[in-house]
Amino acid sequence: MAMLKALVVDDASFVRDLVKRTVRQRFPVIETTDAQNGRRAQSLMSRTTFDLVLCDWEMPEMSGLELLQWMRQQPQYAKVPFIMITSRGDKDHVIEAVKEGVSEYLGKPFSPDGLSRKVIKVMGRRLKEAMEGSGKSMAGPAEAFKESATLLTQKREPPGQPVSAAPEAESGKVAGAPASTGRTSPRNNMSLASIRFADSTLKSVVKDINLTEVRVIAKRDQVFPGILDQAVVDIEVGEDQMARLNGYVHQLQAVDKRQDTDFVGVTIRFVDEDPKKLEDLSRFVARFRAGNR
Template identity: 35%
Template sequence: MKNMKVLIVDDAKFICELVTKIVSEAFPASTVKAAFNGEEARVLLTSEAFDIILCDWEMPKMSGLEVLKWTRAQPQYKTVPFVMVTSRGEREYVLKAIHAGVNDYLGKPFTKEQLVQKMNKVLGTAQAPDAAKQAKAAKMMEQDKEKVESISKNVPKPKGMAHLRVHDQVFKCAIKDMSLKDVLVVVKNEGKFPQVLDQAVIDIEQLSGDSVARVNGFIQMVQAAEAHINSAFINIRVTLVDDDPDKMAHLSKYIASVR
C-alpha cells in the first residue's frame, strides 16, 4: 500500500523505535507515528486517519483493549486493520481481543519477519470484524467463566492469600495448606507457571495483626488442579528452606491462626 499511515501504540519507547525502524524499512513509502499510551493514541486517531494500528495491551491511562474497543466504535475505523502486539498471549486475553474486533495478534518478543508477515496479512483486507468469530469468542469466554465458577465452588476455603515470586514473575495465589515444611498454593492457569526446582519466595498476606512477610523455598510440585489439559487452576507445592528461629516462630503463630 502506497503512502500508508501506520500508528504504533506502546508505552515502551524502545519498542516504538524498533517497530518504526522495521516498518520504515519494509514499507519505505509509509508514514509512521507513535503514541506512548492509549490516550495519546486516541488523540492521534481523532486528528488523523491511519491505515493500520499496531498496539500494545498493557499501557497507562487507556489499555490496548480499550483502544481497540474505541476504534471499532468509530465509523472511520470499523474496518481498519488492528494488530495487538503484546506479551499477553494467554487464552483469556486472546478471546477478549477477538471479541472486541482485533484482526490479528502478535506475541512479544517478535522478529522483523513476524511483524512484516502480520502486517501483510491484514493489509488490503479491510473489512468489519468477523461477527462469527466474535460470537464464538464470547461463547468460549462464558464457558471459561462458568468452568471457573464451578471449580471454585468445590475448592475448600483458602487459608490465606499470597504472592509467589519466581524469577521475574509474580503469581497471585490462594493458600490451600501450609506447615513449617511446605506450603500448597493454587494459582489461576494463565499459560505461565513455575518449574519444578525453581527458587521461590512467598509473601503471605496478613489475616490478622501479625503477618508473615516473606518465606523462602523452592518449587517441589506443579500439578493441574483437575484432570484436564485446560485445567483452570494449577496446584503448586513450595518446600520451605528458611531456618531462622524467629521466622519459624512467626510462621507457627500464623499457621495456628488459620487452622
Template identity: 40%
Template sequence: MSKLNILVVDDARFIRERVTSMVRESFPDFTVMAVENGAQAISAMQQRQFNLILCDWEMPEMSGLDVLQWCRAQDAYKSTPFLMVTSRGEREYVLKAIQAGVNDYLGKPFTREQLVQKMVKALSKQQKLSPEQQARAAAMLQADEQKKGGAPAARAGAGKPKGLAQIRNSKQTFRCAIKDLNLREVKVVIKNEGSFPQVLEQVVVDIEQLSGDSVARINGFVTLVQATEQKLDAAYVDVLVSFMDDDPDKMAHLSKYISSVR
C-alpha cells in the same frame, strides 16, 4: 505505490521508537506516527485516517482493548487492521481481544521479521500493499533469513541465552538454552544427540534462571523442530513449544522473568 499511514501506540518510549524504526526500515514509503497512550491515539485517529494500528495492551488510564473497542465503534475504523502488541497471552485476554475485533497478536519480545510478517498479512488481506511493497518486504525477509544462515555459531545458540530450560516428554528430558520467549511460546536450542521432541508432542517446559533458580513448569506442545544448519549432522536443533497453561500464577511469574531478560 501505496503510501499508507501507520499508528504506533505504546507507553514505553523504547518500544515506540523500536517499532517505528522497524516499520520505516521495512516500508520507507509509509508514514509512521507514534503516540504514548490511548487518549493520544484516539485524538490522532480523529484527525487523520490510519491504515494499520500497532497498539500495546497494558497502558495507564486507557488500555489497548479500550482503544480497539473505540475503533470498532467508529465507521472509519470498523475494518482497519488492528494488531495488539503485548506480552499478555492468557486465554481470557486473547478471547476478549478477538471478541472486540482484533486482527492479530504480536507477542513481546519480537523481531523485525515477526513484525513485518504480521503487517504484510494484515495489509494484504485488505489489498493495501502494492506488488512492489510486497516484493520488497519478501526480499527483506529473505535477506534476514540468509543472514541467519550465514552465522551458524549464533544460530547454534552460541550467543548469550535468555535462560536455561528443560523439555520433558514421557520418555526423556532435554537440556536446552532459551533463544526467545514470550507468554505464548518458547524457542529453545538443544544439542542433537540423535533424539529430540516430535512435532505435536505434549511436553512440560521447566524454565530456569541463569542462576539455576526455577521459574515455572509450563505445559505445552511442540510446534516446530528445525535444524540450525542445512546438513544432516547439524550439531543443534531449534524447538518451538506453544504453551497450553493458563494458570495465572505461572503466567505472572513468567511475565516477570521475561521482563528481567529483555
C-alpha cells in the same frame, strides 16, 4: 514518499522504536507515528486518519483493548487493521480481542519477520499496490531483513565463548534447575525464571533484581539471545497471578573467567512504564530480597 500511515502504541519507548524501525525498513511506503498510551493514541486518531494501528494491550490511562473498542465505534476506523502486540498470549485474552474486532494478534517478544508477516496479512492488496507504485518489491520478510545490519533483534546461537568476563566468579546454581517461572524454591530460596525471547526460552536462576533490571544465570548449553533482543520476564506475584515484564537484553557475561565456563550471566533491563506492573515488580523484589537475607 510514504503513502500509508501507521500508528504505533506502547507505553515502552524501546518497543515503539523497535516496531517503527521494523516497519520503516520493511515497508518504506508506510509512515509511522507513535503514542505512549491509548489516550494519546485516541487523540492522534481524532485528528489524523491512520491506515494501520499496531498496539500494546497493557498500558496506563487507556489499554489497547479499550482503544480497540473505541476505534471500532468510529465510522472511519470500523475496518482499519488493528494488530494487538502483547505479552498476554493466553487463550482467554486472544478470544476477548477477537470479539472486539482485532485484525491480528502478535505475541511479545516478536521477531521482525513475525511482525512483517502480520502487516502484510492485514494490509493485503493495498500495501502491495503502494509498494509496487513506489518501485519497491514485496519480497519475503526473510529476504528483506537479510540486508539490514541495524535491526535490533537478530538471534545468536549458543556462544562459542561468552561476550565478556565478569570480574567475580559465581557458583553454578543453575544445574538441574527445573523449568519454572518466577517461583522461589522453599529448599534453597532460589528464584527460578523462564525468560521468553522471539525464538526461544531461557531457563535460569535469578541472581539479583530491582525496579530497573534483573540479572539471571543460565547454563551455557541453551540458545542465548543477542544484545538488545526483546525479552519478556514472567514473574509470579501471587497465587495464580503473573506479571509479564517487557525488557531487552542489556548484557551477557561469563560467570567466571574461564573460557570454557558452563554458565552465562544475562541482564534484562525493563522497559515497562505501567504503574501496575511496577507495583507487581516491587512486591516481587521485596519478597526476593527477604528470602535471600
